[in-house]
Amino acid sequence: MTNQTSDVLDVTDLRTYFPVRSRGLIPRTIGAVKAVDGVSLSLDAGETLGLVGESGSGKTTAARSILMLVRPTGGSVKIDGEEITDLSARKLMPIRRKAQMIFQDPYNALNPRHTVGAIITAPFKVQKVVPPGGVKKGVLELMERVGLNPEHYNRYPNEFSGGQRQRIGIARAIALRPKLIVCDEPVSALDVSIQAQILNLLRDLQKEFGIAYLFVAHDLAVVRQISHRVAVMYLGKIMETAPRELIYSRPLHPYTHSLLSAVPVPDPKRQAHRKSRIVLHGDLPSPIDPPSGCVFRTRCFQAQERCAVEVPPLVELAPGHHVACHFPIAVEDLPARAEVQALTADDPQEATPDVQIVSREEAADGAAGAAGKGRGAQEEALDEGGAAEEGVSLNKPRA
Amino acid sequence: MTVVQDTAAGFQSAALTGGRSLRQIIWARLRRDRVAMICLVVLVLFYLIGIFGPIVGGMVGIDPYKFDSASISDNAGKPVLDWGGISAAHPLGVEWGTGRDIMAQLLFGLRISLVIATSATLITVAIGTVVGIIAGYSGGWTDSIIGRFMDLVLAFPFLLIVLALSGVLTQRLTQLGVPEGNPSRILYLILVLSVFGWPYLARIVRGQVLSLREREFVESAVAMGSSKRRILFTEILPNLWAPILVYATLTLPAYIGTEAALSFLGVGVLPPETTFGAMLATSVTYFNVVPTYLFIPGTALVILVVSFNLLGDSLRDALDPKAIH
Ligand SMILES: Nc1ncnc2c1ncn2[C@@H]1O[C@H](COP(=O)(O)OP(=O)(O)O)[C@@H](O)[C@H]1O
Numbered sequence: 163m164t165n166q167t168s169d170v171l172d173v174t175d176l177r178t179y180f181p182v183r184s185r186g187l188i189p190r191t192i193g194a195v196k197a198v199d200g201v202s203l204s205l206d207a208g209e210t211l212g213l214v215g216e217s218g219s220g221k222t223t224a225a226r227s228i229l230m231l232v233r234p235t236g237g238s239v240k241i242d243g244e245e246i247t248d249l250s251a252r253k254l255m256p257i258r259r260k261a262q263m264i265f266q267d268p269y270n271a272l273n274p275r276h277t278v279g280a281i282i283t284a285p286f287k288v289q290k291v292v293p294p295g296g297v298k299k300g301v302l303e304l305m306e307r308v309g310l311n312p313e314h315y316n317r318y319p320n321e322f323s324g325g326q327r328q329r330i331g332i333a334r335a336i337a338l339r340p341k342l343i344v345c346d347e348p349v350s351a352l353d354v355s356i357q358a359q360i361l362n363l364l365r366d367l368q369k370e371f372g373i374a375y376l377f378v379a380h381d382l383a384v385v386r387q388i389s390h391r392v393a394v395m396y397l398g399k400i401m402e403t404a405p406r407e408l409i410y411s412r413p414l415h416p417y418t419h420s421l422l423s424a425v426p427v428p429d430p431k432r433q434a435h436r437k438s439r440i441v442l443h444g445d446l447p448s449p450i451d452p453p454s455g456c457v458f459r460t461r462c463f464q465a466q467e468r469c470a471v472e473v474p475p476l477v478e479l480a481p482g483h484h485v486a487c488h489f490p491i492a493v494e495d496l497p498a499r500a501e502v503q504a505l506t507a508d509d510p511q512e513a514t515p516d517v518q519i520v521s522r523e524e525a526a527d528g529a530a531g532a533a534g535k536g537r538g539a540q541e542e543a544l545d546e547g548g549a550a551e552e553g554v555s556l557n558k559p560r561a
Numbered sequence: 562m563t564v565v566q567d568t569a570a571g572f573q574s575a576a577l578t579g580g581r582s583l584r585q586i587i588w589a590r591l592r593r594d595r596v597a598m599i600c601l602v603v604l605v606l607f608y609l610i611g612i613f614g615p616i617v618g619g620m621v622g623i624d625p626y627k628f629d630s631a632s633i634s635d636n637a638g639k640p641v642l643d644w645g646g647i648s649a650a651h652p653l654g655v656e657w658g659t660g661r662d663i664m665a666q667l668l669f670g671l672r673i674s675l676v677i678a679t680s681a682t683l684i685t686v687a688i689g690t691v692v693g694i695i696a697g698y699s700g701g702w703t704d705s706i707i708g709r710f711m712d713l714v715l716a717f718p719f720l721l722i723v724l725a726l727s728g729v730l731t732q733r734l735t736q737l738g739v740p741e742g743n744p745s746r747i748l749y750l751i752l753v754l755s756v757f758g759w760p761y762l763a764r765i766v767r768g769q770v771l772s773l774r775e776r777e778f779v780e781s782a783v784a785m786g787s788s789k790r791r792i793l794f795t796e797i798l799p800n801l802w803a804p805i806l807v808y809a810t811l812t813l814p815a816y817i818g819t820e821a822a823l824s825f826l827g828v829g830v831l832p833p834e835t836t837f838g839a840m841l842a843t844s845v846t847y848f849n850v851v852p853t854y855l856f857i858p859g860t861a862l863v864i865l866v867v868s869f870n871l872l873g874d875s876l877r878d879a880l881d882p883k884a885i886h
Pocket residue numbers: 180195196197215216217218219220221222223224449
C-alpha cells in the first residue's frame with residue numbers, strides 16, 4: 163500500500179471541530195469549537211517534530227485526530243503513505259500497529275485494575291502478534307529495555323511512581339515497533355529530574371528503532387532537548403515551523419518571540435542581543451469565535467489593520483522555515499520591551515490591541531523605560547538584572 | 562479528574578506495603594473492620610442454614626408441613642402450652658390453628674427468602690451492569706433512548722403494578738411451563754423485583770462508565786486497535802466491580818424486605834410453603850394473644866437485613882481510597 167512518499171506521517175490541512183449544541187429537549191448544533199483549524203505537518207522516519215503552544219491551542223486534539231482517536235472534520239492524514247481519515251475502525255486495525263501514543267497523565271494512562279504485565283501484553287494480544295520467543299518473554303524484555311524491573315510483572319500501576327508509570331506507557335507504545343509515536347506532553351506531569359531521564363529514554367529508543375516522534379509540549383524548553391524541527395501552534399493553527407536551531411536563534415513570528423521571552427533558553431547567540439521582553443496578557447481567545455484575519459492579532463504587539471482582514475498564509479521565508487505572519491520580525495529588530503494588553507471578548511472587531519512598546523534606544527537612554535504604563539519598580543529591577551526569564555510568563559510551567 | 566487522582570494517590574499509600582493487588586488491599590482493610598467480619602460470619606451462617614438447614618432438619622425429623630394437632634387446643638387452635646407452645650419438640654413454638662413447627666418454618670422460609678432475594682439481585686446486577694455499560698459507552702441516541710426507558714420504568718407505581726398483575730402473570734408463567742402454584746409465584750417475585758430494580762444500578766454504572774471512558778487508558782486501548790467488546794469488558798468492567806459489589810450488598814436486604822412486604826400483602830408464596838414475610842403476615846393476626854410469634858420471624862429478618870446493610874457500608878468504606886489510614 164505504501165506509495166512513493168517516504169514520510170512516516172503526512173498531515174495536510176487537518177481540521178477538527180467539536181460541535182457546540184444548544185441545551186434543551188431537541189439539541190441543535192449552534193456552533194463549533196475549531197480546536198484544530200488547518201494544520202499541515204510531516205515527519206520522516208527517525209525524526210522528532212516538537213509541537214508547541216500554550217494550553218488550549220489544540221495540540222492534544224491534533225494529536226488525537228492524527229491517530230483517529232477523534233475523527234477529524236476535514237483534511238488528510240497519511241501514515242506511511244496510506245490515507246487513513248476515511249478508514250473504518252476495522253480497516254484501521256492493521257495501521258494502528260504503526261502508530262502509537264504516549265499520554266500526558268501517567269496516572270490516567272494505565273488501567274488501575276491491570277497488572278503491568280497485562281498492560282504491556284495488551285498490544286500483542288489485540289494485534290495478535292507473537293514476538294520471537296513468545297509474548298511473555300517479549301514483555302519482560304520490553305520492561306527491561308525501558309528501565310523497569312521485570313520482577314514487577316505482576317504489580318499494579320498504583321505501586322509505581324509517575325516516572326515509572328511513564329516507562330510502562332512507553333513500553334506499551336513501543337511493543338509493536340511502531341514507526342510513529344505521538345507523545346502528548348509525556349513529561350509535563352513529571353518532576354524536572356525525572357523529565358530528563360524520560361527524554362533520554364525516548365531519544366535512545368528513537369536511535370535504536372528509528373521511531374518518528376510527534377512531540378507535543380507547552381513550552382519551548384522541553385522541546386528543544388529532543389526535537390529536530392519545531393512547529394508553534396496557536397488557536398488551532400500553525401504559526402511558525404522551522405528546524406530546531408532556527409526557532410531558537412532566528413524566530414520570526416511575534417508569537418514565537420513571546421513564547422521564547424517567557425522561557426529561559428540559554429543561548430549564546432541570543433545573549434549577544436539584549437534580550438527583549440514580550441509580555442502577553444489575557445487568555446487565548448475562544449476557538450468557537452476566533453478573531454478575524456490572523457488569530458493572534460488580539461495579543462500581538464505587531465498587529466496592524468491588515469491583520470484583522472487578511473489571514474496570513476504559512477509561507478517559506480527561508481529553507482524549511484515557514485511563518486504565518488504579515489509582519490514577521492527578526493530578533494535584532496525587537497523592541498526592548500513590549501507589553502500587550504489583549505483585546506477582550508467585548509471588542510473583537512477592533513483591529514489592534516493596546517500595546518506599550520519600549521524601543522531599544524529608549525531603554526538604552528537609561529530612562530528605565532519610564533514610558534511603560536503600570537510598570538512597577540520591581541519589574542524595572544528585574545529588567546536591570548537582565549533576568550528576562552522572570553518576566554510574566556505566557557506559559558507558566560505546571561507545578 | 563480530582564477523584565481519579567485521589568484514588569490513585571490514595572491507593573498508592575496503601576500499596577507501599579508491598580506487591581498486593583487492590584483486591585488484597587481491600588480484603589485486608591475489611592479484615593480489620595470487626596463489624597464487617599461479624600456481619601460476614603452471620604451472613605455465611607444464614608446461607609448455610611438456608612442451604613443445609615432443611616436437609617438437616619428433615620433428617621432430625623423437623624417438618625414444617627406436619628400438623629401437630631396435639632399441641633393446639635381443639636376450639637380456637639390456640640397452642641396448648643404457654644409462649645406460643647414452646648416445648649422440647651417445638652423450640653420456637655407452633656403455629657396457631659395448625660400446630661406446625663415454627664422453627665421448621667423459619668428454616669424453610671429462610672431458604673425461599675434467600676432464593677428470591679439472591680436470584681433477583683443477581684439478575685438485577687446482570688441487567689443493570691450490561692445496560693449501564695452500553696448506555697454510558699455508546700452515548701448519543703442509544704444513551705438517550707435507554708435513559709428515557711429507565712425513567713419510564715422508575716416512574717411506574719411498583720406496588721400497584723405488582724399487586725395488579727400478580728394473578729395474570731403468575732398464570733402466564735404456569736402456561737409457559739413453570740410448575741403451578743409456588744414455583745410460578747416465586748418466579749414472579751424474582752422477575753418483578755429484577756425488572757423494577759435494574760435501572761438504579763444501570764444509572765450508577767452509566768455514570769461511572771461516562772467518566773471511565775474519558776480516561777486515557779481507554780484511549781490507549783482504542784489506539785492499539787482493541788475491539789469495542791474488549792474495551793467494555795476487559796478495560797472498563799474491572800473498574801466497575803467496586804460500586805457493583807456495594808450496590809449488590811445493599812440491594813439484597815432491600816429485596817428480602819420487599820419480598821416480605823409483598824408476601825405480607827398476599828402476593829408471595831402460599832401455605833404450606835412460607836417465607837419470612839408470609840410468617841410475619843400470619844403472626845400479625847395473633848399479635849394480641851401471642852406477641853412472641855411476631856418477634857421470631859421479625860428478629861430473624863432484622864438480623865439478616867441489618868447484617869447485609871452493615872457489610873455493605875463497610876465494603877463501601879473499604880473501597881473508598883480517601884478513608885485510608
Ligand atoms: N472533546 C471536546 N469537545 C469540545 N471541545 C473540546 C474537546 N476537546 C478539546 N476541546 C477544546 O478544543 C480546544 C483545544 O484543546 P486541546 O486540544 O486540549 O488543547 P491543548 O492540548 O493544546 O491544551 C480547547 O478550547 C478545548 O476546550
